[in-house]
Structures are given as structure tokens and as C-alpha cells.
Amino acid sequence: MNISFDIKQFVETLENSCHKVRKKTFSKNEVITNYIEKRNQLCILLDGSADLVRYDLNGNRTIIDHFSKYDVFGEVFYIVSTNNELFVEAKGKCEVLFYIYDDIKKKCKINCKFHETLTELLPELILNKVTNLNMRIELLTKRSIRDKLVGYFNLISSMYLTKSFSLPFSLTDLADYLSVDRSAMMRELKLLKEDGFIEKTGNKITLLYK
Amino acid sequence: MNISFDIKQFVETLENSCHKVRKKTFSKNEVITNYIEKRNQLCILLDGSADLVRYDLNGNRTIIDHFSKYDVFGEVFYIVSTNNELFVEAKGKCEVLFYIYDDIKKKCKINCKFHETLTELLPELILNKVTNLNMRIELLTKRSIRDKLVGYFNLISSMYLTKSFSLPFSLTDLADYLSVDRSAMMRELKLLKEDGFIEKTGNKITLLYK
DNA sequence: TTTTTTCTGTTGCAAAAGCAACAAATTATT
DNA sequence: AATAATTTGTTGCTTTTGCAACAGAAAAAA
Numbered sequence: 001m002n003i004s005f006d007i008k009q010f011v012e013t014l015e016n017s018c019h020k021v022r023k024k025t026f027s028k029n030e031v032i033t034n035y036i037e038k039r040n041q042l043c044i045l046l047d048g049s050a051d052l053v054r055y056d057l058n059g060n061r062t063i064i065d066h067f068s069k070y071d072v073f074g075e076v077f078y079i080v081s082t083n084n085e086l087f088v089e090a091k092g093k094c095e096v097l098f099y100i101y102d103d104i105k106k107k108c109k110i111n112c113k114f115h116e117t118l119t120e121l122l123p124e125l126i127l128n129k130v131t132n133l134n135m136r137i138e139l140l141t142k143r144s145i146r147d148k149l150v151g152y153f154n155l156i157s158s159m160y161l162t163k164s165f166s167l168p169f170s171l172t173d174l175a176d177y178l179s180v181d182r183s184a185m186m187r188e189l190k191l192l193k194e195d196g197f198i199e200k201t202g203n204k205i206t207l208l209y210k
Numbered sequence: 211m212n213i214s215f216d217i218k219q220f221v222e223t224l225e226n227s228c229h230k231v232r233k234k235t236f237s238k239n240e241v242i243t244n245y246i247e248k249r250n251q252l253c254i255l256l257d258g259s260a261d262l263v264r265y266d267l268n269g270n271r272t273i274i275d276h277f278s279k280y281d282v283f284g285e286v287f288y289i290v291s292t293n294n295e296l297f298v299e300a301k302g303k304c305e306v307l308f309y310i311y312d313d314i315k316k317k318c319k320i321n322c323k324f325h326e327t328l329t330e331l332l333p334e335l336i337l338n339k340v341t342n343l344n345m346r347i348e349l350l351t352k353r354s355i356r357d358k359l360v361g362y363f364n365l366i367s368s369m370y371l372t373k374s375f376s377l378p379f380s381l382t383d384l385a386d387y388l389s390v391d392r393s394a395m396m397r398e399l400k401l402l403k404e405d406g407f408i409e410k411t412g413n414k415i416t417l418l419y420k
Numbered sequence: 421t422t423t424t425t426t427c428t429g430t431t432g433c434a435a436a437a438g439c440a441a442c443a444a445a446t447t448a449t450t
Numbered sequence: 451a452a453t454a455a456t457t458t459g460t461t462g463c464t465t466t467t468g469c470a471a472c473a474g475a476a477a478a479a480a
Contacts, residue, residue, distance in 0.1 A: 028478095054348075062351045079341040084348070123333050126340065131289040133343040138264075138294075140350035141272045141389040143438085145467075172427060179351040181468045186429060188467095202428090202476095238448095353468085355437070382457060391438045396459060398437090412446095412458090 007070045007121070011044060011097060021114060022098045026090040033098075035075045035086040040101050042074040042118070048094030051173070054084050063177040065132065066168065076122075077129045140179060145188040148178045153198070153207055163207040171203060217280045220327045221254060221307060231324060232308045236300040243308075245285045245296040250311050252284040252328070258304030261383070264294050273387040275342065276378065286332075287339045350389060355398045358388045363408070367417055374416040381413060 023046070026032050032050055033043060045067050052065040052073065064086065067073055073088060101115070135155060142148045152174070156165055167174060171189075175182035192198045199206040233256070236242050242260055243253060255277050262275040262283065274296065277283055283298060309328070345365060352358045362384075366375055377384060381399075385392035402408045409416040 054351075056352075058353075060353060064347065064351075076337070077340065078344050079337065123336070126333070126336055127286070127289065130287065130336065130340060130343065133340065133347065134288050137274065137343065137346055137350065140347065141264075141274075142266075143268075143270060143389065147268075170427065171429090179353065182428090183430080183469075184467050187431090190429080380457065381459090392458090393439080393460080394437045397461090400459080 007044065007072065011046065011070075020100045024096055024098065026094040026096065028090055028092050030090045030094075032088040032090055032094060032096055033074075034088070035078055037075060037079070039075055042072065042076060042099045042101060043088070044097040044099070045069060045071050045073070046095040046097055049091045049168075050088050050094055050096075051091060052078070052086060052088050053176075054086050056084055061176050062179055063169075063173055065136075066177070068168070072125050077126065145178070145180050145185055146192065148180065149185070149188060149192065150197070152178065153205060156205075157207055165205060167203040167205060169203075217254060217282065217331070220324070220331075221256065221280075230310045232310075234306055234308065236304040236306065238300055238302050240300045240304075242298040242300055242304065242306055243284075244298070245288055247285060247289070249285055252282065252286060252309045252311060253298070254307040254309070255279060255281050255283070256305040256307055259301045259378075260298050260304055260306075261301060262288070262296060262298050263386075264296050266294055271386050272389055273379075273383055275346075276387070278378070282335050287336065355388070355390050355395055356402065358390065359395070359398060359402065360407070362388060363415060363417055366415075373418075374414070377413040377415060379413075 026048075033041065035052075047069060049066070049068045050073075051063050052067070054062045054064055056062070064078075065073070067088070078086065099114070099118070139148055139151050139155070142151050156167070157163055169177060171186065172182055175185045178185065189198075189200060193200055197207070197209050199208060236258075243251065245262075257279060259276070259278045260283075261273045262277070264272045264274055266272070274288075275283070277298070288296065309324070311325070349358055349361050349365070352361050366377070367373055379387060381396065382392055385395045388395065399408075399410060403410055407417070407419050409418060
């Protein structure tokens with residue numbers, strides 16, 4: 001995503017220009033943050049990858065979003081509407097920039113450059129999120145596991161412009177992302193293979209159709 | 211939603227202040243607009259109700275979003291990411307305000323008040339959409355029809371602050387919204403009734419739990 | 421390196437959801 | 451007011467999905 005470059009630029013040059021900015025590192029499975037309304041926190045993933053997850057009352061785990069280098073997250077992008085708590089979990093070693101704001105829409109009192117740039121970029125960042133959410137909904141509304149898998153593969157394929165790619169998720173996590181049972185998904189992957197739609201070695205997928 | 215009032219205010223006073231604004235009426239089942247990238251159109255529903263729908267290759271209909279009075283829609287809020295076409299369909303007689311923009315983020319050349327206010331409101335409107343999308347995802351990730359129904363009822367209930375409410379959808383449309391088979395949903399509704407969780411007369415629901 | 425933990429791949433069985441078809445009720449249309 | 455169209459409610463049957471359990475592979479930790 002071309003927005004990442006902008007973020008990179010301004011993070012690198014400006015991360016020390018505002019006293020409300022803190023950098024912190026996390027190791028695998030640590031909770032980077034949880035989403036609480038009015039926490040007024042915005043985070044930028046400087047290195048590593050992390051997932052936004054929710055656990056429901058039945059113990060089901062759902063991966064809401066997946067973050068990689070230079071992705072931005074925080075409650076502004078996900079206004080909490082239910083009692084289910086949301087966590088951002090580190091998938092490995094992570095470096096995260098935390099930024100606490102008073103009012104995301106208004107200028108920082110100290111008038112720092114960091115905040116100014118962030119405020120400018122915000123609408124674009126949010127629209128970026130909206131696109132992700134829409135894609136997500138499109139996947140989730142598909143009626144069968146097969147359609148979800150194929151939809152997801154098409155997405156990845158068109159993102160990387162190749163019919164052959166490694167999944168950014170483990171298969172276990174992919175099931176949580178598509179909101180289906182893992183073993184049922186494995187079964188469907190096998191059938192897709194048998195029907196000649198895909199090739200699969202470990203988590204490398206090759207699309208054979210179209 | 212408190213934002214509606216702002217919209218109402220400024221629409222009523224300013225709808226004639228920009229030459230790029232057009233008002234049009236639609237009758238039931240007419241297509242108000244379809245989503246095409248770079249169409250640069252923003253619509254405000256002045257009266258009636260409408261649905262944003264998608265038909266997939268298998269002929270399944272999915273209601274992506276439901277709009278009522280003063281809701282705002284258009285491609286800015288749903289960046290098209292796939293080949294499936296999206297339509298906004300009138301559910302009855304509708305009055306719609308169309309606004310064509312050059313660049314939603316920049317001021318209108320003629321510097322009209324309409325555009326200025328809209329540009330100011332836009333981030334808030336978008337965040338509003340994000341909340342909706344997140345709620346939607348939360349519903350769709352629920353693993354069973356029962357959980358989807360209950361989740362949806364809770365949402366409506368907490369929105370209207372009452373345990374007794376009429377559904378804003380027909381049952382047929384509700385199934386398309388929850389992305390499940392209608393008859394299977396009817397069966398589950400019956401079971402919910404039999405298990406004493408809800409009362410149901412026509413499309414009026416009363417929650418008996420909690 | 422060895423041990424432990426997590427992830428992958430598989431399967432039988434049970435439960436849930438989808439499909440199809442139809443009658444009754446409700447809502448539009450003429 | 452009569453007719454047509456749509457929505458609701460229901461059910462038997464089929465297919466899909468979920469659950470549980472386990473063995474082997476791979477990855478992480480000791």
C-alpha cells in the first residue's frame with residue numbers, strides 16, 4: 001500500500017518530535033494493547049506482525065484484522081460497540097509506536113509536527129481501513145467454506161499480482177480469519193486440491209484456475 | 211444517530227447553493243445508483259429507505275447496508291475491490307440528493323457552502339460507516355444462525371433502548387443481511403420462540419432473556 | 421540436541437444449514 | 451373489489467459444517 005511509505009517517512013523523521021509518542025517492543029503472544037473506548041491511543045507497527053482478535057463467550061477466537069509493518073491501528077478505527085474485548089496480539093517480535101491524543105481531529109496543543117502530519121493523513125488511513133473492512137465483509141458473506149477460501153486466495157493473488165503465493169497466516173489463523181472450523185477448512189482445501197483448482201505445499205498456494 | 215441532524219440542517223438550507231447538486235425521486239425497486247470506482251458521487255437519502263446490495267455469481271443476494279432518512283452513501287464509503295457490482299435499490303418511494311465532486315478532500319472550485327460543510331463533516335460520516343462495518347463483521351463472524359439472530363436483535367434492542375421492536379427489514383431481507391438461508395433462518399426463529407428466548411408476532415420481536 | 425509445544429492433516433460422527441417445494445397470509449396492482 | 455405478486459411459515463431431504471480426537475511434522479524452548 002502506497003500509504004505505508006508516507007507513514008515510514010514521517011515516523012522515522014518525527015517520532016521524537018512529540019512528547020506524547022512512546023516506542024515499545026513486544027515478544028511473541030504478548031498483548032500490545034486492547035481496545036477500550038476513549039482510550040485515545042493510536043499505534044503504528046514499526047516492525048513485526050500482529051493480529052486484532054476477539055474472543056466470544058463460546059471461546060471462539062476471531063481474527064478481525066491482521067497488521068504488518070507500518071500498519072496503523074487503535075480504537076479510532078474500530079469504535080467499540082459490544083462487550084467482547086478486542087486485543088492486539090504480537091505474532092512475533094514487534095516494535096510499536098504509541099501515540100496518545102487529546103482529540104484526534106484537533107491540533108496538538110504544543111503544535112508538534114508529528115500530530116499535524118498524522119491529522120492530515122488520518123482521513124486517508126481511515127478510508128484504507130474502510131476498504132479492508134469491505135473486503136472482509138465480502139469474504140464473510142460468502143455462503144460456503146470453499147467460496148471463502150477461493151475469495152481469499154483471489155484477494156491475495158490480485159494483491160501480489162501472482163498466482164503463486166505464501167499465506168500470510170498459519171492455516172489455524174486463516175480459519176479464525178474466515179470464521180470457520182479449522183478441520184472443515186482443511187477438508188475443503190484438500191477437496192480444492194483434488195478437484196484441481198489449487199496446488200498446495202505447506203502454506204504455499206498456487207491457483208490453477210482462470 | 212446524532213449526525214443525522216447536522217445533515218438535515220445543512221441539506222435543507224444549502225441544497226440549492228451548489229450547481230453540482232441534483233435531487234431525484236425513485237419508486238420501489240428502482241436502482242438509485244450503482245458503485246463504480248471514480249464515479250465521484252455522494253448521495254444523501256432525503257426520504258424513504260434503500261439497500262446496498264450485491265449479487266454474486268451464484269445468484270445469491272447480499273444486503274451490504276441498509277439506508278434510511280438522512281443516511282449518506284456513495285463509493286467514497288465503499289471502495290470497490292471486486293468485480294461484483296453493487297447496487298443501491300429503493301425499498302419504496304425515495305428522494306435522493308446527488309452530489310458530484312471533483313476531489314472529495316479538496317474545496318469546490320466555486321467555493322460553495324454545501325461542499326465546505328460536507329468536507330468538514332466527511333471524516334465524521336466515514337467514522338460512522340466504520341462503526342457500522344465493524345458491527346456487521348461482528349455479526350457475520352458469529353458461527354451459527356441462532357447467534358447471528360440474537361446478535362442482531364441485541365443490536366437493535368440497544369439502539370432503540372427497548373426489548374420490543376419491529377424489524378427494519380422484512381424477514382426475507384434479514385436473511386440476505388445475515389447472509390443465511392431464509393428457510394433455515396425461519397426454522398431458527400421458531401426454535402428461539404419455542405425455547406422461550408423471544409416472542410414474535412409478524413415482524414415484531416420481544417426479547418425475553420437477560 | 422533433546423524435549424516440549426504448536427501446527428498440520430485426517431477422519432467418523434453429529435449437528436446445523438441449505439435446498440426445494442408448497443400452502444397460507446399479506447401486500448401491491450389493476 | 452378482484453387479481454396478481456410477494457412474503458411468511460413449514461417441512462422432508464441432502465449437503466455442508468462443526469466437533470472431537472489423534473498421529474505425524476514442524477517450530478520453539480530448554
